Amino acid sequence: MSVNDIDRLKQLLFGNEKKALDAITRRLETPESRTDDISDVLPEAILRSHAADPRLTRALEEPVELCIKSSIRRDPGDFADALFPVIGPAIRKAIAEALRSMTQSLNQAIENSFSVTTRFKAWRAGVPLGDYILQRNLVYRVEQAFLIKREDGLLIEHVHHEGALSRDSDAVSAMFTAIQDFIQDSFKQDGGESLTKAELGELSLWGVHGPKASLVCVVRGVAPAGLRTELSEILERIHLGYSEALADYNGSPDGVAGIELELEKCLLLEHREVDDSEGKKKPIAGYIMLFIVVALLAWWIGSSYADSRRVAKYRDALESTPGIVVHDITRRRGQVHVRGLRDPLSGDPVEIAPAADIDPADLRLDFAPYQSLDAPIIERRARRILQPPRGVGISLDGSRLRLTGSASAEWKQKARLIGQAIPGVATLDFSSMTVDDEQVLREAIALLQPPSSVELSVINGRLEGRGSAPAGWLRRATNQAGTLAGVNEVVLDEIVMTETLELQQLLQAIDGTSILFAANLQLASGQAAELERLGQDLLRLQNLADGLGLQAQIVVTGSTDGIGNVSGNQLAAQGRADLVSRALIGAGVDPALIQLRTSVSPIDGRADPARRRAIIRAGIVRN
Amino acid sequence: MEAVARKICIIGDFAVGKTSTVARFVHNAFSEKYLTTVGVKIDTREIDTNSGPVKLVIWDIAGTDRFSAIEFSYLRGAAGYLVVADGTRGHTVDVARRLRAEARERYGEVPSVMLVNKADLADEWDTDEATFDSLAQDHAAVFRTSAKTGDNVENAIRTLAEMVAG
Known part of the structure; x- marks a missing residue:
């Protein structure tokens, strides 16, 4: 294949x-x-x-x-045009809502002043009494309505009541546009606003404007403000239904099909006097009614004004009170509502009210707490926190807290510590403050608990002591006195230690003491007890010296008289010194402190019991 | 058959005869005092054209040698211009040419007819044929007019009406 x-x-x-x-x-x-x-x-x-x-x-x-x-x-205009029919009703709804509460107040005031008949008619008409009365008093008619193309002033449509005076409507339309351009150019550079109303005698021109066309109406009489809303709604419907036709309008004599029907709705906007016969029959009653209305309105306005003055006065009083910030104050349903901030240390807003002719029972206060930095409040806060003793003054200079007078050093120290933390206080000034010496002395005695032999004094913060005291107390006092608040100098040098005194007394008593011997190494009568007492004194001396950081020195010198021979006497002197030394050591004296000496007298054949002895010399040396 | 409305503006230098040239050919809806107050006066004229009847709403703008913002706003939306100059004062032709150019620059191409006024004082004219030739390039038609005798005014207005009626 x-x-x-x-x-x-x-x-x-x-x-x-x-x-x-x-x-x-x-x-x-x-x-x-x-x-x-x-x-x-x-x-x-x-x-x-x-x-x-x-x-x-x-x-x-x-x-x-x-x-x-x-x-x-790129082009905000397209969006503005598209939203025009939607935005108008939304804005009117918002404004109507805002005005509703005000209208209700007005209705309430008016409702209290009209006859039962009028009120019945208003009820029958299904409108608030205020609106009913307003409608009865406003008489107007929309005589002509021009729909004008905004771009070139060409008349798109014109409707009017029969008999209403009308010149060349095309020329009127163009001239209105020209005058509007003229006013815009003269007073509003950006051209964003348009002519909305012009009045001449009983005629007035009402203009409402859309992106493509303006609606201008000739109104005879006094029209309510609500007419503008109705005209705006008609123009919005025209824009909604004929937007493209308006844009394409080129001067055709047929206008835009269907627009005439919409425009004719403008001519239906009118209000005639109702129930004329009633007015003619009872003109006097009408005048009385009018007088009552005017009087009530005057009373209402007057009382409202006086009340607003009282509220304003109360607001001023609150705002001038340190520690109070007012955000909003309003009168609602007879009550004064206040919103704001309040420092707990500020004056009471309720107590301020009577001065402004406001009944405290009418107050509704809504204050959130805060810390005020007003000077009087900072001073109050400082007093509350520091709790100064009597005689101490506190004042504020900017953010510097100045303290004057006399106080204990302890309080002063406390104030120095916590004063810095007080909101609104940057620094504390104690330069004008003195310390209470007597208070410091009492605190020093309480702390140091000196013995009765010690006298303490405090002068300008200088702690001094005199007299005598045990070394231990003196050491402790020296350490502790420095911690005393209000003490800037400690002088305890003049306090003599009691151990030193006793040491001196013992030295005087011991030094030169002799222990007498009868013969050889035999103690004379009564010397054994003396030796025992000497041992106890030396032991005490030794201990005292130790306690003071000293060391006792003891020299025991054995001696003989002038009989016998030298060698024998030398032995005797040595033996007497040893005997005394052993007795002292036996009493507890440190052997290292004891030095032995001998003193042998010349052999002159004279017996002298006073020289048969051991003499004790005592001294003190530093370790 | 009702007429189609068209906005037409007459522009030109001071005292070239804008108002008096058209006065007898239009319906004077408003007083001339508007010219000195608001700077514009509105007239109307209804004309039968080949396209049918047209109602010209004619904005007669006060004389100026250069448009300001307000005058530009008057020109807004115009369907055609009648541009007027004084044949005895040659510089008013230059002013007319400049005003036409300014209008074109602001609002684009708008049909216009040129009226060179005071034809009854032809001996005193300092405007030559070359000027007319150049004007012819700027305008749909150029007319020698006379406010005094009314010569050619009707023709000029009709010419413009034919152009804007369609």
Whole structure:
């Protein structure tokens, strides 16, 4: 089988499939056909995707938002035009809501002053009494209405009552546009505002303006402000229904089909005097009624004014009170509502009220607490926190708290610590303050508890001591006195330690004491007791010296008289010194402190009992 | 058959006879005092054209040698201009040419007819044929008119009416 045969076979077997495959391939490779395909299914795809899954909405949020922003930046006018029929009603609704409460107040005032008949008629008419009375007194008629193309001042449509004076309406329309342009150019450079009202005698021109057309009405009589709302609604309906026709209007004498019907609704806006016969029958009653209304209104206005003055006076009083900040003060349903901030240390807002002729029972206070930085409040706060003793003065100079008078050092120290933390106080000034010495002395005695032999004194913060005291107390007192508040110098040098005195007395008593011997090493009569007492004194001396950081020195010198021989006497002297030394050591004296000496008298044959002795010398040396 | 309304503006220098030229050919709806107060006066004129009746709402703009913002606002939306100059004062032709150019720059191409006034004082003209030729390039038509005799005024207005009526 040749190649051509194979091709023919392929053509016979797969010809149709190949054509379909080629068509699909061409379709996929051609951007235009793909665009057509997608455009066919895109709306349905978006609908299905949106219904099944919110992701599409989220994905489109940002690009759509960017598109809108870009479009507004490029030409805000298109958006303003598109929103015009929506924005007007929304704004009117908001304003109407705001005015509703005011109207209610007016209604309440008026309702108290009209006859039962009038009130019945108002009820029957289904309107508030205030509106009913207003309607009875306003008489007006919309005589002509011009719908004018904003761009060129051409008259799109003109309707009027029969008999209403009308000049060349095209010229009037153009002239109104020219005058409006003139006023805009003269007084409003940006041209964003338009002429809305002009009055001449009993006629007035009411203009409302849309993006493509203006509606100008000639009104005879006194029309209520609400007429503007009704005219605006008519113009909005015209824009809503005929937006493109308005834009395309080119001066056709037929105007825009259908607009005339809308415009004629302007001519229905009128109010005639109702129930004339009633007015003619009872003119006097009408005047009395009018007088009552005027009088009540005058009374209401007068009392409202006086009350507003009282509230204003109360507000002034509050605002001049340190520590009180008023955000809002209003009179509602006979009560004065005050909102603001109040420091707990400020004056009482209730107590201030009578001075402004406000009954405290009428007050409704809503004060949030706060810390005021008014100077009087900072001073009060400082007094409350520091609790100064009698005789201490506190005053504020800027943010510096100045303290004067005399107080204990302890209070002063406390004030120094906590005073810094008082809100509104940056620094404390104690320069004009003195410390109470007597108080400091009492605190020093209480702390140190000196023995009766010590006399303490405090002069200008200098603590001095005199007299004598145990070394331990003196050491403790020296350490503790420095911690006393209000003490700036401690002088305890003049207090003599009692141990030193006793040491001196013992030294005087011990030094030179002799222990007499009868013969050789035998103690003379009564000397054993003396030796025992000497031992106790030396032991005491040793201990006292130790306590004072000193060391006792004891020298025991054995001696002989002039009989005997030198060597024998030398031994005797040595023996006497040893005997005394051992007795002292036996009493507890430290052997290291004892030095032994001998003193042998010349052999002269004279017996002298006074020289047969051991003499004790005692001294003190520093360690 | 009711007329189609068209806004027409008359522009030109001071005292070239704009108002007096058209006065007898239009319906004077308002007093001339508007010209000195608001700076514009509205007249109307209804004309039968080949396209049907047209009502010209004519904005007679106070004389000026250069448009201010307010005068530009008066020009807004105009379907045609009647441009007027004084043939005895050549510089008013230059002013007319400049005003036409300013209007074109602001509002684009709008049909216009040129009226060179005071044809009754032709001996005193200081405007030559070359000037007329150049004016013809700027306007659909150029007319030598006379406010005093009314010569050519009707023709000029009708010419413009034909152009804007369609």
